[in-house]
Amino acid sequence: MNAAVETHAVKLKPVSKAGKLPVNMTDEQLQAFGQEIEAIRERIMNSLGEKDARYIRRMIKTQRWMEIGGRGLLFAGILPPAWLAGTAMLGVAKILENMEIGHNVIHGQWDWMRDPDIHSSTWDWDNVCPADHWKHSHNHMHHKWTNVVGMDRDVGYGILRMSEKQEWEPYYLGQPIYNFLLATFFEWGVALHDLEAEKIRHGEKSYKDAVPFLKEVWTKVRKQVTKDYILFPAMAGPFFLPVLTGNAVANIIRNYWAYAIIFCGHFPEGTEDFDMDVVENEDKAHWYLRQMLGSANIEGGKLMHIMSGNLSHQIEHHLFPDMPSNRYAEAAREVRAICRKYGLPYNSNSLRKQFTSSMKKVLRLSLPNRRKDGDTVTA
Amino acid sequence: MVASTVKKLLRAGDWLATPLNAARYLETINPLWSDHGRGRVERLIQETPDTVTLVIRANGAWAGGEAGQYVQLGLDIDGVRYWRCYSLASPVQPGSREFSVTVNRLDGGRVSTYINDCLRAGDLVHLKATAGDFVLPAQRDDQxxxxxxxGSGVTPVMGMLRQLIAERSxxxxxxxxxxxxxxxxxxxxxxxxxxxxxxxxxxxxxxxxxxxxxxxxxxxxxxxxxxxxxxxxxxxxxxxxxxxxxxxxxxxxxxxxxxxxKQEAFVLKRAEVPEGAGGKVGFVVAGKQVDADGKTSLLEVAEGAGLTPEHGCRMGICCGCLATLKEGQVRDLNTGEVFGESGEKVRICVCAAAGDVSLEL
CATH class of the missing domain: 3.40.50.80 (Nucleotide-binding domain of ferredoxin-NADP reductase (FNR) module)
Known part of the structure; x- marks a missing residue:
């Protein structure tokens, strides 16, 4: 491009740049970083094939057999060992279904196979949140605007204060309790995510506005509840109670685990959150860097990665949301090396450390921000 | 009677399987117990050095068809599903639901090459309903x-010939x-x-x-x-x-x-397309946009982008792939004609982008 054209372009459309991210990097370095990340994506996405397809099909098969096994055992749930084993198996099956399968299929990670049964356009998961709502609140709002306070509703889910940038109000004093309830009833929290509870709380939205949304949720809830709390218990006849309690506990096991993994993804100390002006005029390299700075990984073995739906590779998931999850471990080695090269932080720790750190944040932010000199301020 | 009872049971089972349906669990046990058309390759017969016959036994979900019609065969090749149309080279056996297709290896043909080189007895194939009117007359004994x-155009004809012989017509x-x-x-x-x-x-x-x-x-x-x-x-x-x-x-x-x-064209003969005439293709429902050249059908472009649009013959005759054009124009790959108005339904399997287009897919 010659100088004259450049000047002309500037006149037509003032060039403005996205807000600076909290790292020491020149523009050239940022672009080079972005290209290296993009190269990982291209290489892995171009290498998808039979092995990957086999992975997800086998995962789905394993999950379905575990679910059949777990529900089968619960019919003998009057015997305590059968109840324990059945509940545990069903809990694990639900975790796999929601995390390694459902969440990732709905992201379109397996759309490339063109199998209409393992496709983002058709998949619905064993969760009270309808897949369509999830695609909006999660795939779009959360993944595009990750950790941008005021845009990404996953920053506190409209219930909690998870960033210093959120204005404090006395409501947040109850945060430890809301947090506990959110963990216990996590799938319900997810289902009501798009309700925008905080807007209703602040009177910006009336309950009446929420009715069409709630009707859609109800359609899904009705079926989920009928399955777990009416039909399967009823099929056990006089032994309905162990089936009912087993299903309820399995759902709660899944809730706690999903909650724990998800809170470790963006809330541990060291993950960044952002003001809205940071994302104006954002380009791909900037987006990549922001995704990386706003996410945190969990270290662990293969089982840990599978059980977390590979959200233990939260950084890679946020860089490449539509990359098949079985390839994140491979991408992670390269992303980590690139971060080292550019002197960028790469937040990765054990589950215990990341979870403790997130819980500390829940407690700390239930109170107003503290200035270094000890004065309290509200945002 | 039995079928309707099974259907009723399955519908009740859907409540237990929600949000999936019961068939997804049944096919976990046996892939042929699916509500999708599927078949098992019973045996392969090498007809010529580059032609192989597949004898396929279809499951109950496949609607069946007549000799001479074409069936859509879906194969997962390196993890990706490809659909191709092949003529039924035999009548469908009433009891066993067995039929055959005969596949000639095409130069650079991904699916025909895979079928000739890699497919084995016992492998599963996906099946969609047959179509086409290249069939025997209903009244034929005195015809x-x-x-x-x-060449390989013999396959649907062979299907009809075998049927005539089988029924001693x-x-x-x-x-x-x-x-x-x-x-x-x-x-x-x-x-x-x-x-x-x-x-x-x-x-x-x-x-x-x-x-x-x-x-x-x-x-x-x-x-x-x-x-x-x-x-x-x-x-x-x-x-x-x-x-x-x-x-x-x-x-x-x-x-x-x-x-x-009656004519059955086998190969889609595409008109020469002037160079550099593709464009950006937007899929408004999926919210995706990709670049396409002026020679690749919009169906292939959509599939390349990870979509799975409904379609049939992939050669512009069955209209099973009609999609609504929102903006832009398309080029008919058969004729080279550039056409299209907003709201018009186009056959995406034989139309390519002529400049930027967006489709309701």
Missing amino acids: KLLFISA GADVVMLHFSPDYAHCIFHDELRASNSEQRRIHLAVTREDARDGDLAGHFSADMLEQVCPDWRSRQAYVCGPSSLMSAVSELFLGAGLSSQL
Whole structure:
């Protein structure tokens, strides 16, 4: 491009740049970083094939057999060992279904196979949140605007204060309790995510506005509840109670685990959150860097990665949301090396450390921000 | 009776399987217990060095079809599902739901190469309903029929011939089949063996010396007169490369007998497309946009982008892939014609982007 054209372009459309991210990097370095990340994506996405397809099909098969096994055992749930084993198996099956399968299929990670049964356009998961709502609140709002306070509703889910940038109000004093309830009833929290509870709380939205949304949720809830709390218990006849309690506990096991993994993804100390002006005029390299700075990984073995739906590779998931999850471990080695090269932080720790750190944040932010000199301020 | 009870049970099972349906769990136990059409390759028969016949046993979810129609076969190749249309080369056996398709390896053809080189007995294939009107007349016992085929165009014709033989039909048949040479003559032995007083089968070779009684060279009106002087009074079928198709259809057109000729085109002959005429293709429902050249069908572009649009024949005849054009224009790959108005439904399997387009997909 010659100088004259450049000047002309500037006149037509003032060039403005996205807000600076909290790292020491020149523009050239940022672009080079972005290209290296993009190269990982291209290489892995171009290498998808039979092995990957086999992975997800086998995962789905394993999950379905575990679910059949777990529900089968619960019919003998009057015997305590059968109840324990059945509940545990069903809990694990639900975790796999929601995390390694459902969440990732709905992201379109397996759309490339063109199998209409393992496709983002058709998949619905064993969760009270309808897949369509999830695609909006999660795939779009959360993944595009990750950790941008005021845009990404996953920053506190409209219930909690998870960033210093959120204005404090006395409501947040109850945060430890809301947090506990959110963990216990996590799938319900997810289902009501798009309700925008905080807007209703602040009177910006009336309950009446929420009715069409709630009707859609109800359609899904009705079926989920009928399955777990009416039909399967009823099929056990006089032994309905162990089936009912087993299903309820399995759902709660899944809730706690999903909650724990998800809170470790963006809330541990060291993950960044952002003001809205940071994302104006954002380009791909900037987006990549922001995704990386706003996410945190969990270290662990293969089982840990599978059980977390590979959200233990939260950084890679946020860089490449539509990359098949079985390839994140491979991408992670390269992303980590690139971060080292550019002197960028790469937040990765054990589950215990990341979870403790997130819980500390829940407690700390239930109170107003503290200035270094000890004065309290509200945002 | 049994089927409706099974259906009712499955519907009740759907409540237990929600948000999936019961069939997803059943197919975990046995992939053929699916509510999608599926089949198992029972055996493979090497017909020529580059042609193989698949004998497929379909599950109950597949709707079945008639010999001569085409079935859509779906195969997962390196993890990705590809659909292709193949003619039923046999009638569907009522009890076993067994049928065959015969697949000729095409140069650079991903699916035909995979079928010839990699598919094994016991493998599963996906099936969609058959379609097409290249079938025998319903009343056929007193009919006079003429089959003209060339190369792998013999497959639907073979399907009809086998059906006639199986049902001991009284139909009088003349068949004229062209191959480059004897080694590449698909069904050579069976065609020879099926030759009879009632079904007179003539083989012709185009690149080798003809053996006793066979014909040499390409199709011509004279050749047809020679083997079938009463061709004007027969219901005729032609299937083969476009050169044969046009020669035969011109002959029938000239004789004012076009209505007596059924045609089945095998290969989509695409018009030359001027260079650099693609564009951006937007899929508004999926919220995706990709770059496309002016030669790739919008269906392939959509599939390349990870979408799975409904479709059928992939050659522009069944209209199973109609999608609403929101903006822009498309090029018909058959004719080269550029057309399209907002709201118009286009056959995405034979239309490519002519500039930027967006589709309701």
